[in-house]
Amino acid sequence: MIAGGVLAIFGVLVATRASVGIAFFFCLPIGLASWWFAARTGLLLAAICICLYAINDAVNPVPEFAFAIAIRGVFFLVVAAIVSLVRERLRLLEHSAEELEAIRAALAPAELPEVPGVDAAAAFVSSELGVSGDFYLLTNGPDGSTVAIVGDVVGHGPAAARLATFIRARFAALAASTSDPAELLTLANTALAERPGGDELVSAVCVRLTPEGSSACWARAGHPPPLRLPELAELAADGSTFLLGAEERLELENTESSIDGSEGLVIYTDGATDVRRGREMLGLEGLRGLLSPLSGLSAKVITSEIERAILAWADRPIRDDLCVLVLKPKPG
16 A cells, blocks of 8 residues: 555656655655554655655656755655654553553452452542552451451552552562451551662551451551441541551551441542542542442442442542442341
């Protein structure tokens, strides 16, 4: 197709004896070659077109040939270079988008694992300005308990997303050997402190549910406490809390909370409360208002409905990841 176009333009150029302007149509096949086959092919075709223009001069002499061929040669090369640069830029952007999508899928997998006695579901919407670094993890502890972790990297963009991927992977590896929430957070903090670069901060909350589902042992590092269903009150925390990465030696305490008779827990990141509509921020009270009529429903319905309700309330684009994890005891 490209070769046929070049020959057709050359034929018109020779047959019409109207060299002025006709040769510039060579830019079309040069641009297509650069787009489809990259810069080397485009530059090669530009050189061929310059040679064909010189052959045309032998048939139909062109006034001031040296100047004319120089102008056309420069124009052909510029077209090949610009189209090649645009092609490469779009390719890099496409690969970057694919990488971010892969990171997003790793941070917030669509399918949660089966855990004994717990109905679990998650809502996750990445920031419309790019993945920001929220993540969740649900796994079985070595003692038969259920371990749930929700975290949020301080920062935005690909760097925050890559850090979230790292810290989530560390949590997954650590949870295979311990289900103690404070210990998990402390070990993750050590891994973060040993990571080259420094100045990386992560908030996280870790919850362990007993197989009986009557109590929750949990700890947090600079993260909002879980909400107890149906009243949506925050679980009362023991001790102080610090962001992961804030200090090399982090001392955190577990909190034992009875959830006997409750309808479960809601764990969230600040992306679910910091969304805005005009100058108004949803806040914790707004989130409670949206969750309140949903508390008696299944975990999957709660997460899907709260995602829809928050996005319907907020202005677009949302500027932070939205992450909500619901854990409900299964009947019986």
